[in-house]
Amino acid sequence: MAQYRLKVNGTVHTIEADPGMPLLYALRDDLKMDNPHFGCGLSQCGACTVHLDGVATRSCVTEMSKVGNREVTTLTGLGTPEHPHPLQTAYVEEEVPQCGYCLNGWIMTAAAFLKTKKHPTEDEIRDALAGLKCRCGTHTGIVRAVKRAAEKMA
Amino acid sequence: MHAPTKIELSRRELMGTAGALVFAFSVSDPGTVAAQQVMAAPEGGANSALDPTELDSWLAIAPDGKVTVFFGKMDGGQGTDLAMAMIVAEEMDVPLKDVDVVEGDTARTVNQGGASGSTGVRFAGSALRVAGAEARRVLVMKAAEKLGVDASQLTVTDGVVSVAGDPARKISYAELIGGGHFHSKIGWNKQYGNPLALTSPARPKTHDQYKIVGTTQPRLDVKGKVFGTKPWVQDIRVEGMLHGRMVRPPVAGASVASVDESSIAKIPGVQIVRKGDFIGVVAPREWNAIRAARTLKVNWTRTPDPFPDQAKIYDHIRQSPVTKSDKTEEGQVDAAFAGAARVVEAEYEWPFQSHASMGPACALADVRADGVTVWTGTQKPHFAAQGVAGVLGVPVEKVRAIWVAGPGSYGRNDAGDATMDAAVLSQAVGKPVRVQYMRNEGHGWDPKAPASVHRGRAALDKDGNVLALEFWSRGFSRLETNSTEADPGDTLAGMLLGHKGKRTPAFNLPENAYTFSNKRLGWETIAALLPGASPLRTSHMRDPLGPQITFASESFMDEVAYAVGADPVEFRLKYLTEPRDRAAIQAAAEKAGWQPGKAGTRRTQRGNIVTGRGVAYQQRGGTIVAIIADAEVNTRTGEIRVPRVVVAHDCGLIVNPGGLRHVVECNVVQGLSRTIHEEVKFDHRNVTSVDWLTYPIVDIGEAPRVIDVVLLNHPEAISTGAGEATMRPLAAAVNNAIFEATGTRLRRAPLNAARIKASTV
Numbered sequence: 001m002a003q004y005r006l007k008v009n010g011t012v013h014t015i016e017a018d019p020g021m022p023l024l025y026a027l028r029d030d031l032k033m034d035n036p037h038f039g040c041g042l043s044q045c046g047a048c049t050v051h052l053d054g055v056a057t058r059s060c061v062t063e064m065s066k067v068g069n070r071e072v073t074t075l076t077g078l079g080t081p082e083h084p085h086p087l088q089t090a091y092v093e094e095e096v097p098q099c100g101y102c103l104n105g106w107i108m109t110a111a112a113f114l115k116t117k118k119h120p121t122e123d124e125i126r127d128a129l130a131g132l133k134c135r136c137g138t139h140t141g142i143v144r145a146v147k148r149a150a151e152k153m154a
Numbered sequence: 155m156h157a158p159t160k161i162e163l164s165r166r167e168l169m170g171t172a173g174a175l176v177f178a179f180s181v182s183d184p185g186t187v188a189a190q191q192v193m194a195a196p197e198g199g200a201n202s203a204l205d206p207t208e209l210d211s212w213l214a215i216a217p218d219g220k221v222t223v224f225f226g227k228m229d230g231g232q233g234t235d236l237a238m239a240m241i242v243a244e245e246m247d248v249p250l251k252d253v254d255v256v257e258g259d260t261a262r263t264v265n266q267g268g269a270s271g272s273t274g275v276r277f278a279g280s281a282l283r284v285a286g287a288e289a290r291r292v293l294v295m296k297a298a299e300k301l302g303v304d305a306s307q308l309t310v311t312d313g314v315v316s317v318a319g320d321p322a323r324k325i326s327y328a329e330l331i332g333g334g335h336f337h338s339k340i341g342w343n344k345q346y347g348n349p350l351a352l353t354s355p356a357r358p359k360t361h362d363q364y365k366i367v368g369t370t371q372p373r374l375d376v377k378g379k380v381f382g383t384k385p386w387v388q389d390i391r392v393e394g395m396l397h398g399r400m401v402r403p404p405v406a407g408a409s410v411a412s413v414d415e416s417s418i419a420k421i422p423g424v425q426i427v428r429k430g431d432f433i434g435v436v437a438p439r440e441w442n443a444i445r446a447a448r449t450l451k452v453n454w455t456r457t458p459d460p461f462p463d464q465a466k467i468y469d470h471i472r473q474s475p476v477t478k479s480d481k482t483e484e485g486q487v488d489a490a491f492a493g494a495a496r497v498v499e500a501e502y503e504w505p506f507q508s509h510a511s512m513g514p515a516c517a518l519a520d521v522r523a524d525g526v527t528v529w530t531g532t533q534k535p536h537f538a539a540q541g542v543a544g545v546l547g548v549p550v551e552k553v554r555a556i557w558v559a560g561p562g563s564y565g566r567n568d569a570g571d572a573t574m575d576a577a578v579l580s581q582a583v584g585k586p587v588r589v590q591y592m593r594n595e596g597h598g599w600d601p602k603a604p605a606s607v608h609r610g611r612a613a614l615d616k617d618g619n620v621l622a623l624e625f626w627s628r629g630f631s632r633l634e635t636n637s638t639e640a641d642p643g644d645t646l647a648g649m650l651l652g653h654k655g656k657r658t659p660a661f662n663l664p665e666n667a668y669t670f671s672n673k674r675l676g677w678e679t680i681a682a683l684l685p686g687a688s689p690l691r692t693s694h695m696r697d698p699l700g701p702q703i704t705f706a707s708e709s710f711m712d713e714v715a716y717a718v719g720a721d722p723v724e725f726r727l728k729y730l731t732e733p734r735d736r737a738a739i740q741a742a743a744e745k746a747g748w749q750p751g752k753a754g755t756r757r758t759q760r761g762n763i764v765t766g767r768g769v770a771y772q773q774r775g776g777t778i779v780a781i782i783a784d785a786e787v788n789t790r791t792g793e794i795r796v797p798r799v800v801v802a803h804d805c806g807l808i809v810n811p812g813g814l815r816h817v818v819e820c821n822v823v824q825g826l827s828r829t830i831h832e833e834v835k836f837d838h839r840n841v842t843s844v845d846w847l848t849y850p851i852v853d854i855g856e857a858p859r860v861i862d863v864v865l866l867n868h869p870e871a872i873s874t875g876a877g878e879a880t881m882r883p884l885a886a887a888v889n890n891a892i893f894e895a896t897g898t899r900l901r902r903a904p905l906n907a908a909r910i911k912a913s914t915v
């Protein structure tokens with residue numbers, strides 16, 4: 001066991017954990033931050049995505065010992081009902097989710113992408129989000145929502 | 155560390171209805187109180203049996219006039235809960251925003267069957283429509299008494315009853331009953347589940363009176379999901395809870411010989427639970443439970459390899475003894491074939507598919523001496539409560555199952571198994587236990603959609619008219635594992651503990667509306683490859699057997715159209731007489747810009763890319779769907795894209811057109827995934843599709859660019875359900891488009907790049 005300082009959504013926490021434990025479990029079990037989800041634990045689906053210093057990162061394969069001083073942002077750190085991120089607004093307007101279990105991965109990944117890319121084409125959006133999984137088939141809604149958010153953010 | 159949880163009783167607090175006490179929590183940390191958030195202690199202990207003949211069991215009116223509907227199914231993100239709210243708001247004449255829905259909690263809702271066969275609006279909606287109309291009738295009677303006028307002179311607007319022509323004389327629902335009971339009876343047909351129906355002297359509105367039903371309304375669940383403020387079942391926690399993980403055998407069907415407890419001695423706090431072949435671990439820390447389950451050394455008995463060569467699975471299906479069969483026959487089929495000028499014949503094959511839910515299943519069980527609570531993502535919580543009671547050996551009245559949204563289940567996925575595992579573990583260790591499966595269990599151990607073989611035969615006269623059709627299916631049962639968990643023997647835990655389950659052999663006849671005068675339709679089932687707790691046990695998956703059967707039957711219709719040189723759209727219309735069937739096909743053709751012409755002539759080529767366009771149509775329980783799909787095939791790589799799909803959809807009365815469009819769209823994408831990618835792989839010992847690499851699904855790059863949905867509304871008809879119907883003809887439409895593009899007919903799903911390449915080179 002080792003002690004880790006974790007800065008999540010602006011607040012610093014101290015956590016005792018096995019160095020090999022993925023960040024996902026520190027967020028969910030120690031800090032009760034449920035937005036990143038366990039989908040595969042294998043870096044194959046994106047459900048567990050958080051930002052580390054703004055970079056979309058899969059927390060299910062990010063060991064505690066590798067987080068370092070990087071600042072963690074989760075979906076609730078991205079936006080709230082009072083101060084929504086444009087992607088969240090677009091997701092609500094387009095009513096994208098069905099079960100919604102995947103949406104953390106799509107929104108967190110798209111948010112990091114839209115920071116670096118203004119006016120993306122539909123192909124660029126699809127490329128940037130390739131590999132993320134949605135079992136319910138909400139993909140066409142996702143494309144519409146990301147386009148809508150991109151327009152607002154440009 | 156985090157903000158203290160502040161608990162506020164909501165506007166609906168202490169509503170004092172039969173089993174309706176709803177708490178809302180104001181929290182900054184959804185995780186910690188998620189359990190309470192979705193829970194509400196009903197009056198009179200944990201299991202006051204709800205009486206379907208009491209109006210109070212169906213809806214309640216709070217002191218401020220807000221209405222709560224008690225919905226005995228659940229919504230998986232398709233908006234069925236919203237549809238219930240709309241139907242009740244319509245009948246009661248209250249604003250939709252004032253209606254809330256409680257769903258899937260055995261202590262607060264009557265068993266309406268859970269999510270099942272796209273019957274949410276059709277059956278549960280019909281019952282709640284009657285309840286809403288009856289509530290309005292009872293309230294208007296009360297108002298008549300209070301206002302001293304005859305009920306016939308009263309109207310209701312936004313929950314306020316007033317005298318027609320004298321609006322100052324009025325009284326609101328809140329004033330009449332707010333916070334109190336109706337204490338009023340409603341007629342009930344003495345059935346639970348899907349067949350449950352209600353009757354009352356009240357007359358529901360006719361469709362021309364609808365103001366809310368038929369309009370697009372925002373879903374109830376979206377914001378909570380998007381802002382992460384609404385818990386999924388994975389997010390539920392209770393005080394003192396342990397984390398559990400299961401240990402599964404490397405060879406399907408192997409038994410536990412011995413367990414080396416010392417193998418996990420170094421992992422703190424772990425307890426092993428072993429009951430026969432049921433084996434799991436629990437630990438206070440989730441990561442330790444995961445490590446322990448991975449590390450625990452179990453010696454398994456040697457067992458004969460349970461599975462045949464996957465390459466020979468369809469031969470196995472053809473050659474195995476029949477366990478059960480069924481057929482229908484019209485006309486003189488054998489005579490028609492005997493006199494045929496020509497016979498067209500083809501066989502089709504469909505693989506095992508996995509629910510592969512987005513997150514592996516999770517459930518939390520708290521088994522105490524005085525009662526059991528389970529939080530579950532199963533589609534059918536009322537039945538799961540029965541199964542939990544059975545596996546624990548406690549009376550069902552002592553079990554409360556609370557449904558919390560999980561990853562979309564689309565049938566009998568792994569959610570019910572996790573629920574039973576959690577219950578068994580919790581009983582064994584005397585603490586609440588949360589079980590979450592790992593990815594390899596989500597793919598590897600969920601009940602599978604059955605693999606099957608289908609044969610079509612058509613007898614033609616010399617002019618190419620169809621004299622007779624024969625269509626035969628043979629495959630594994632869709633109910634080897636039942637679609638509910640009411641019998642413990644239909645879950646992994648139950649089977650490992652010796653429960654047998656019903657293991658019903660069942661397949662489906664195609665719903666064939668073509669007017670061939672001689673028709674024989676039938677099916678045969680074969681035995682499971684491995685009885686019991688098998689990773690290839692078969693059950694319901696979204697539209698049980700619909701995609702399989704229709705892939706074959708509608709591909710075959712195209713083959714016959716091709717054989718006689720007909721236009722695939724015209725050919726179908728020639729044999730359909732019902733106006734709604736015809737209208738659906740015509741609407742799809744018109745929207746797609748279908749060019750008349752013989753089958754096999756819709757091919758264009760640019761470099762390596764050939765494109766084609768295919769049609770398919772099917773009914774499902776009264777819902778009619780026609781699809782026209784475009785396919786682009788790379789002849790060098792076999793890669794396929796489906797850039798555009800047109801769906802014409804007729805499910806009778808449309809409650810919420812916006813929501814319906816969304817459900818149809820998602821059906822198209824999920825259906826495409828099953829069509830072009832999905833196949834459960836296995837070797838002689840076990841399932842080898844255990845993650846997203848070994849069980850690929852559709853990627854965002856492959857999702858259609860355009861999905862045009864044409865909604866055909868029939869307000870005069872009943873709503874026949876939309877959750878699954880689009881899934882049926884999708885695979886055939888894509889297959890028929892591939893044939894147009896490549897000139898080669900594929901007969902084995904999935905229609906993936908390797909198969910297409912092999913067929914076109």
Ligand code: FES
Nearest residue numbers: 039040043046060
């Ligand atoms: S859970 Fe991390 S990528 Fe799937």
Ligand code: FES
Nearest residue numbers: 100102134135136
């Ligand atoms: S909405 Fe269910 S997995 Fe994406």
